[in-house]
Every structure is written in C-alpha cells, then in structure tokens.
Amino acid sequence: MSDTPIRRIAHLDMDAFYASVELLRYPQLKGLPVVIGGGRSAVQAALDKLADDPAAQASGNPRAHIPVEAFQRLKDYVGRGVITTATYPARQFGIGSAMGLMKAAKLCPQAIQLPVDFDEYRRFSRQFKQIILDIAPQMENRGVDEVYIDFTDVPGGQREGGRVLARLIQKNILDATGLTCSVGVAPNKLLAKMASEFNKPNGIAIVHEHDLQSLIWPLACRKINGIGPKADARLQGYGIHTIGELAAKSEQWLIDHFGPSTGSWMHRAAWGRDDRPVVTESEPVSMSRETTFERDLHAVRDKAELGTIFTRLCEQVAADLQRKGYVGRTIGIKLRFDDFKIATRDQTLAQYTADARAIRDAAGQCLKRVPLQRRLRLLGVRVGSLAKADELPAVAGTAAHGVREAGPAQGDIWTGQLF
DNA sequence: TCTGGGGTCCTCGGGCCC
DNA sequence: TCTGGGGCCCGAGGACCC
Numbered sequence: 161m162s163d164t165p166i167r168r169i170a171h172l173d174m175d176a177f178y179a180s181v182e183l184l185r186y187p188q189l190k191g192l193p194v195v196i197g198g199g200r201s202a203v204q205a206a207l208d209k210l211a212d213d214p215a216a217q218a219s220g221n222p223r224a225h226i227p228v229e230a231f232q233r234l235k236d237y238v239g240r241g242v243i244t245t246a247t248y249p250a251r252q253f254g255i256g257s258a259m260g261l262m263k264a265a266k267l268c269p270q271a272i273q274l275p276v277d278f279d280e281y282r283r284f285s286r287q288f289k290q291i292i293l294d295i296a297p298q299m300e301n302r303g304v305d306e307v308y309i310d311f312t313d314v315p316g317g318q319r320e321g322g323r324v325l326a327r328l329i330q331k332n333i334l335d336a337t338g339l340t341c342s343v344g345v346a347p348n349k350l351l352a353k354m355a356s357e358f359n360k361p362n363g364i365a366i367v368h369e370h371d372l373q374s375l376i377w378p379l380a381c382r383k384i385n386g387i388g389p390k391a392d393a394r395l396q397g398y399g400i401h402t403i404g405e406l407a408a409k410s411e412q413w414l415i416d417h418f419g420p421s422t423g424s425w426m427h428r429a430a431w432g433r434d435d436r437p438v439v440t441e442s443e444p445v446s447m448s449r450e451t452t453f454e455r456d457l458h459a460v461r462d463k464a465e466l467g468t469i470f471t472r473l474c475e476q477v478a479a480d481l482q483r484k485g486y487v488g489r490t491i492g493i494k495l496r497f498d499d500f501k502i503a504t505r506d507q508t509l510a511q512y513t514a515d516a517r518a519i520r521d522a523a524g525q526c527l528k529r530v531p532l533q534r535r536l537r538l539l540g541v542r543v544g545s546l547a548k549a550d551e552l553p554a555v556a557g558t559a560a561h562g563v564r565e566a567g568p569a570q571g572d573i574w575t576g577q578l579f
Numbered sequence: 580t581c582t583g584g585g586g587t588c589c590t591c592g593g594g595c596c597c
Numbered sequence: 598t599c600t601g602g603g604g605c606c607c608g609a610g611g612a613c614c615c
Contacts, residue, residue, distance in 0.1 A: 197583080242583055262580035276583090303586090303615040388613045421589075450584060490607090500582070504609060540584085 168311040168322045169438060170296075170345045171352035172329065174288065175361035177305035178245045180339050181284050182274055185223045193250035193271040195234065198241030198261045201275045206230035228272075235269035237261055239454065244276050281305075288333045288341070295329055300438045308349050310438040321345060321366040330362070350434035351376065353385050372432045377404030384429050394418075406430040443546070444486065448494075449476040450540025456498045459532035466539070471516075473541040474523060478516035481543060485550060487512035488543035491522035495530060496538035505529050508545065512552055519543060 174180070178196050183189060206226040210216040216225035243264055246255045253268035264271065285304040292299050296317070298310035309329075311317030316325045322345030333341055344355025346367040354376065358365035367375055381403055382392045398417070400406050406414075407430035415423035428434065451473065457466055481487060492506030505526035513519065523541050 240581090240583090242581090244583075258582070260581050263582090264580095266580075278584095306615070386613070390612060419590085445587065446585095448585065452583065492608090502610080506608065508607065538583090542585095 165312050165318055167347050168317055168345055169347065169349050169352045170309040170311050170322060170326060170329075170343055171349065171356040172292070172307050172309060172326075172341050172343045173356045173360075174305040174339060174341045176245065176247070177284075177339070178276070178281055179247045181281055182277075183247070184338050185221065185280075186226070186274075187224050188226070188228055189231070189247075189272060191249060192228070192247070193253060193255070193268050194247040194274060195243045195250050195255060195261070195264055195271050196245050196274050196276055197243040197257075198237060198239065198273060199275055200232070200237075200239070201273075202230060202232040203274070231272040231274070233269065234261065234265040234271040234273050237265060237273050240452065246271075278304075284337060284339065287337055288339065291332050291336055292329055295332065296325070298438050298440055300440060301442075308352065308438050311345060321368060323364055323366050326364045330364070348432075348434040349436055349438070350385065350429060351432055354379065354383055357383070369432065373404070376432055377402060377407060379403050381406050384426075386425070386429065391418075391422075403430050443548075444484075445546060446488070446490075446542055446544035447477055447480050447484075447486065447546070448492075448540055448542035449473045449480070450494060450538055452496070452538045453536070456535040456537045458535050466536070469539060470523070470527075470541070471520060473539065474520040475516040477541050477543055478514055478519055481514035481546075482549075485548060486546045487514045487549045487552060488546045489513065490544040491519055491526065492542040492544065493523050493526045493530075494538070494540035494542065495536055497534040498537055499534060500537075501534075503530050506542070506544070512547055512549075514543075514549060 179194065182194065182196060203223075203226065207222060209230075210222045210225055213222070213225065216222040219225065239261075241261045243255065243257055243259050243261060245257050246264075250264075250268060250271050253264075253271070255264045255267055255271065261273070281304050289299065289301070289307060292307060292309060296309045296311065296314045298312075298314075300308040302308060311322045311325055314325060316328070319325070326343040326345055330341060330343065333339060340362040342356050342360045342363045342365075344352045344358065344365045344367065346352040346355050347369050351367050355365040355367040358375075380392075380401060381387050381395050382389075384403065387395070394417075395401070395406065400409065406426060409427070409430075411424060411427040413423075414426050417423065418426060451469060453469070459466065489510075489512045490506050490508045492504060495503045497503070507522050507526050509518075509522055511518075519541065
C-alpha cells in the first residue's frame with residue numbers, strides 16, 4: 161500500500177430521476193408510457209376525490225390510489241410545452257425529452273402526462289445528497305440529480321478503485337429513498353462523468369488512467385462534457401468522430417482551428433487530463449425568471465398583458481434574491497421572438513439592489529433598447545453581479561420588506577417606453 | 580404540432596485609461 | 598501631438614449543461 165492515496169473522483173448520476181420520483185408517488189403507472197412536462201393536471205381533481213376515502217388516506221400515499229383512467233392523456237392535452245423526461249415505455253414510441261407535447265401526442269396518444277413538480281424533485285435531491293455527505297464530505301453539486309464526490313481521502317475510497325464506496329453509497333440511497341443511481345469512479349471529473357454512463361442504470365464503472373485507450377478513445381467526441389452539437393458538427397467536418405481521433409490531432413492543430421482556449425482544452429480532454437478540483441461550495445452568479453406565453457404576444461396590442469407579466473417577473477426575481485439573501489447590480493432582460501431569435505440587454509447599476517421596483521425600472525430601460533417589431537413568445541428578467549446582502553455596507557432597497565406594490569405606474573414601463 | 584426554465588462560462592467588440 | 602499596446606470593464610451573443 162502506498163502512503164499517498166491515488167486521486168479518485170466519483171460522478172454520481174440518479175437514474176431517470178424525475179420519472180423515478182413520480183413512479184414512487186404513482187406506482188400504478190409502472191410499465192405505462194408516461195411523459196413529464198407541460199402544465200395542468202387532472203391529478204389534483206382525482207386526489208380531491210380521494211379525500212374522504214379512508215383506505216386511501218390511511219395508506220400514507222393517497223396518490224397511489226388514483227385510478228389509471230383518471231390521469232391526463234396526451235391526446236387530450238391542450239397547450240404548448242415540451243417534455244422534460246419520459247419513462248422507458250414512452251420512449252419506445254419515439255418520444256424523448258425536449259420534444260413538443262403535441263408531437264408526442266401523435267406518437268403515443270394514450271401516454272399519460274404529468275406536470276413537472278420541481279419542489280418534489282428538490283426534496284428528494286436534498287435527501288440523497290445528505291446521505292452522500294454523511295459518507296463523503298467532499299461533494300460538489302451539479303444540479304438536482306448529479307454530484308461529484310472526492311473519494312481520495314475517504315476511508316475505503318481506494319478499495320477496488322472506489323467500487324466498494326460507490327456500492328455503499330448506492331445502497332444507502334436506495335434504502336432511504338427507493339431510488340437508484342449510477343456511479344463512475346476515475347482519476348478526475350472528466351473521466352468520472354463519462355464512466356457513470358457506462359453501466360446505467362444502477363451501475364458502477366471504474367476507470368483508471370491506463371484505460372484511456374480501451375474505454376475512452378472509442379467513444380464519440382460528443383461524450384466529452386463540454387462538446388455539444390455545434391462543436392461536434394465542426395469536428396465531424398474535419399473527419400473527427402471519436403475521442404481517439406481527437407487525441408490524434410496535435411494541440412497546435414486544435415488551437416489553430418478552435419482558438420487557444422477551446423483548442424488546448426479539447427486536446428487535454430481527449431488525453432483524459434483534467435485537474436479541476438471538486439468544489440464543495442460556490443456562490444450563485446445570477447438569478448433569473450423567465451416565462452413562455454401561452455400564445456405569442458404583440459408589443460403594442462398586448463401591452464397590458466405584457467406589462468403585468470413583466471412586473472410579475474421582476475417581483476419574482478426580487479423575492480428570490482431576498483429569500484436567499486442576495487443583492488445584484490446588473491439587471492438584464494431576455495426576449496424570445498416568434499422566430500425563436502433571442503435578444504438580451506443588460507445594464508449595470510451604481511447600487512446593488514434586491515428591490516422589485518428598482519429592478520423593473522432598470523429592466524424597463526433595457527427594454528427600450530430592443531426593436532419590438534416581431535411578436536414575443538418569451539420574456540425574462542435577470543439579476544447578475546450578485547453579492548451577499550449582509551456582506552455589503554448599507555444597500556438601498558434591500559430591507560426585508562418583501563416585494564413592494566407595483567403602484568399606479570403598472571404597465572407604464574412597458575407601454576410608456578416603447579414609443 | 581414546433582422547440583422549457585434556470586443556470587454557467589467564453590468570446591468578441593468597444594470604450595476608457597495608462 | 599500622434600500612435601500603439603495592454604489591461605480592464607461592460608454589453609451582446611452564443612454554446613453548453615441539467
């Protein structure tokens with residue numbers, strides 16, 4: 161045994177997280193095609209019906225007693241929206257995430273639609289992360305269903321390359337939540353992330369440095385976290401399809417074709433090199449709220465509606481900031497037009513703020529700078545350059561009074577500034 | 580029948596200052 | 598006085614991720 165432990169980093173990924181959580185609540189849907197996404201739901205009405213059913217109430221999970229016929233069918237769904245995730249039986253119909261609900265309804269009209277319930281997923285997220293923290297304190301959050309864990313100095317973290325500890329974590333999570341996950345353990349985050357996909361679901365994969373050629377190089381470049389559809393298409397254009405083919409290019413060639421930063425990073429990634437640490441705590445950089453309208457709205461004809469939505473978004477961001485104890489000084493807006501083109505504008509203030517009115521004033525100024533010929537389908541409000549409210553000397557508008565009333569000027573920001 | 584919401588980071592151009 | 602570069606901040610846009 162060596163005195164200096166070998167760096168072992170795990171990437172843990174919950175299996176089909178949202179769908180699995182929903183199936184815990186609705187076990188009667190197991191084996192059926194289910195899509196999660198869009199709004200509305202027939203579930204609440206069905207749940208209300210069970211309010212005076214003693215057997216259902218006594219069971220501890222009344223949801224499990226909702227008859228399958230009571231769920232919303234895709235063919236009866238009205239409105240926009242995309243699928244966040246789909247169960248395996250639904251995928252067999254060709255349904256996948258990011259697909260429009262209307263398109264999915266054609267592929268599988270009888271599929272059951274459930275709305276997304278982020279609060280519930282966050283509850284499970286906190287739970288499984290706490291279980292990990294109790295075993296391995298060096299954990300980095302990567303969204304609701306993913307974490308990196310530094311196994312290096314954890315007792316047992318070196319045994320069988322990390323497999324023993326990974327198995328323990330899997331078991332504890334399953335016992336406590338009923339959910340399965342997949343774990344990859346490797347010398348760094350880059351390889352661990354790829355490894356966690358090897359044996360999904362409920363799998364463990366161990367990757368060592370000497371596995372690079374046999375396990376990593378045959379994979380598509382797209383498997384590298386950070387190479388998306390655009391970069392992949394460019395690589396394909398140069399005849400580079402696998403990570404091995406990428407590794408065969410010189411660093412200079414990649415720099416010449418992708419720039420110094422991306423090129424050099426690609427070269428290191430292809431050779432499995434990554435020394436990023438597992439970051440256990442981080443501060444948010446920005447907070448935002450955005451919404452897609454039920455129908456596209458016209459800047460003039462629908463100005464009243466837009467004004468109301470605009471104000472509400474500002475109030476929501478302000479409330480988020482206040483609740484989490486942050487203030488910000490870069491206020492921005494985001495517009496998506498009916499042709500899906502996006503415009504953003506932002507403005508940095510002299511003072512930090514978390515006040516809904518101040519945010520709306522600045523966001524209104526940003527709005528003035530965008531030509532609004534086309535109809536809008538989305539509006540968003542963002543606050544960046546964040547700081548902790550209690551670490552600043554006397555900041556205007558951050559007193560904990562909650563969100564102020566919009567006042568009589570409501571709608572004026574929108575209308576008054578356009579023309 | 581089109582295509583969510585909430586983030587992060589990078590690049591590039593312009594203005595400003597030294 | 599003119600020109601040029603570097604460093605920095607800001608704003609816009611884009612790529613990517615979950």
